[in-house]
Structure formats: structure tokens, C-alpha cells
Amino acid sequence: MALKIILTSAASWLLVGCTTPAPPPTGTGTAPTGPTTGVCNAQGAQFAVGKTAGASVVEEARQRSGSYMARVLRPGQMVTMEFNAQRLNLDIDSASVIQRVRCG
Template sequence: MRLPILTSFATTAALLVSACGSSPATGQAADPAPVSSRCNAAPAQFAVGRNADAALENEARTRAGAKAVRVLRPNQVVTMEFNAERLNLTVDDAGRVTRVSCG
């Protein structure tokens, strides 16, 4: 009684595993290399001394080539994980950018 169930299970598992290992057909090009969205803070340094608002955040993010931007306010709790695609704008109590960095 158990043998047909185990055989069926083994066959299903083998089919699932083999489906995961497929490769492109001969003659097809592999996926192109992904476009880098790594942040470069240097072009966004223009923001230092300016008030952080949505327009400034967007322009700084675009110039830095970052996918995301976050504004870091004084005494704000933030995550410390590094994200090479994120631009950080550190602001003072008045909302003026004091530092531009990636991560």
C-alpha cells in the first residue's frame, strides 16, 4: 500500500527538481547584465546646505544614480544595514542637509 504513494511522491519530487534546472536553449542569448543603480554621493553634494523637500530628494537621488533616498533627521531611529542603491540625506533640526552619503 505504501509503495505506490512513495513512488508517486518520488516522481513528483524529481519532476519539480528537474524543472528548476532548465537553461536557455542553444542559440539564445543569456539575460543582459543588469544596469547598475549603485549610489554615487559625489554628484549629490550640491544638496548640502539646502532645505530637504521632495524636489531636492528626487534631484539628489537622480544625480546620485540611486534607486532610493531617505532623509535622516536628528535623533531618528534608523536601520543600520548598508544598501548600495540608497542615498542618505542627513539633515539638522531646521531640515537643512548637512551630509550626503550612500548606504
């Protein structure tokens, strides 16, 4: 009986982990600002290569690429490998200088 409860509970938690979170509601200030198409175009963010990855540079790169979100990837950092067409990736070096801009 205890094994059945444990297996049912484990299956429930696995299903919860597979759900997709809802996008943030509009008007709360949590959604990205500025023009976005949602689909990333890394060409628009190429200006950022060689600049320090500060908040304003990252946000401007996100806006210029049309991406919904951006993430800064540090050397040796573990990251998820799923492709997301709405995400801009900024690869930086140990001094926080942007080395590469790509979508995914």
C-alpha cells in the same frame, strides 16, 4: 500540543519576516523616475548640502547620485543600519537643512 502549535506559528512568522519584497512592477508609476544606475555615488548629490530637504531637492539628489532610493535622516531618528548600495542618505538638521550626503 499547544506549545508545538505556538512554536510552529512563531517559526513561520520569522520566515515571513526574512523575505525580500519584490521590486515594484514597471509601468505603475511607483518606481523612481529619471536616470538611475542603481548604485549610489554620493558625489553627484553634494550640491544638496546646505539646501532645505524638500521633495524636489531630495529627488534631484537621488537622480544625480544614480541611486534607486533616498531617505532623509533627522537628528536622533532611529534607522536601520544595514548597508544598501542603492540608497542615498541625506542627513538633515532640526531646520531640515541637508548637512551630509552619503550612500548606504
